[in-house]
Amino acid sequence: MLIDVKNLDIDIVEKRGMPGAVFKDPEIFDRETKTVFRNGWASVASVQQLKEPGDIIPIKIAGFSLLIMKDARGEIGVFHNVCRHKGAPLIDKPCNKRVVVCPYHRWSFQTNGEFIGAPCFYRDQSKQMPSEEKAGKGLLAVRFAIWWDTIFVNISGEAEPFEEFIRPLNDLLSDYDSQNLNMISSTEYESSSNWKLAVDNFLDGYHVPFVHSQAVTLKAVLKQEDLFLSDDIVGLRLANGASDKPAKTDKPLPHFAGLPEEKTGMQQWFGIFPNTLFFVDPRWMQMILIRPEAADYSTETLSLYTVSKEAASDEYKEQRENLSVVLNEVNRQDIELLDKLQHSRTREAADQGTLVEAWDQVAIGFHKAWLKKI
Ligand SMILES: [Fe+2]
Structure with a gap:
């Protein structure tokens, strides 16, 4: 890190503004992803951008990759854009889907994040996955709130x-x-x-x-x-x-x-x-x-x-x-x-x-x- 943000002199910041390094240092950016954007309430999309059930917007923000989805009932949900198998990205551009299918091994999910199934999960094709096991494989939900048509997320889940x-x-x-x-x-x-x-x-x-x-x-x-x-x-x-x-x-x-x-x-x-x-x-x-x-x-x-x-x-x-x-x-x-x-x-x-x-x-x-x- 080029500068020590912890020891910035606030009087100098008030007089001269932030040192220029805070606007370009990749290490500071990395720290922002772990603090400011993870812990706070960051806006990601507008509700009216999602018009129909099944509309999905993938969002990249400060090191996170998220899916904003309107499910079959018209409810908004926010999830990590990460498959529950080996972490593959699920969606790469705005689209409308009835079912979200991972391009890597075809694991599938409802637009409300629920796990549907994985091909030949047990190899033995006659074996069915019990519902309690399915329940643990849904997409990881992100805490969110809607205000003035805007969707705000709190990724850590711990903000006020x-x-x-x-x-x-x-x-x-x-x-x-x-x-x-x-x-x-x-x-x-x-x-x-x-x-x-x-x-x-x-x-x-x-x-x-x-x-x-x-x-x-x-x-x-x-x-x-x-x-x-x-x-x-x-x-x-x-x-x-x-x-x-x-x-x-x-x-x-x-x-x-x-x-x-x-x-x-x-x-x-x-x-x-x-x-x-x-x-x-x-x-x-x-x-x-x-x-x-x-x-x-x-x-x-x-x-x-x-x-x-x-x-x-x-x-x-x-x-x-x-x-x-x-x-x-x-x-x-x-x-x-x-x-x-x-x-x-x-x-x-x-x-x-x-x-x-x-x-x-x-x-x-x-x-x-x-x-x-x-
Ligand atoms: Fe301006």
């Missing part, structure tokens, strides 16, 4: 209950009715950057008027407020972020049902530790799920939703499509930036940076949470 983890955000959003989220689009991205740079950038409101000048003005972000909800959840708020913008259409998407008047212009966005980037506008909601695969490589999914029943109708088709175009453009701008940052931010010279009291506190909050967990 998800309801407790998310409570500060639930309390803050108690006026928002999350029952009518309808996915507009779900887009996959890849980035040759460290996952922490993506989180840091999402929590950096300062860059928005410069990198995404089409989306917001500098004047608007001057009113930005920092939100520190817990060790794990930090964010930013623009009280009138949505209402300050000139309307691009005379028929805007309807907002959350029953949203109090003073919140109908509010925009808030949060980093939910470790890898979930959540943005809530009065009229739409966005989740970016980052899946680190190496110290300098991550994939991510940007899922975008309308938030009211009416907004899902044909009447608003054009508005939904326009929104998807704009927000995916913003994300492409960020990824282009992140790929460049990976090269410069990890150099020694970048460790002589100067963070700013007025703008960089929320991202520092994220880095402090990371230090604590690792």
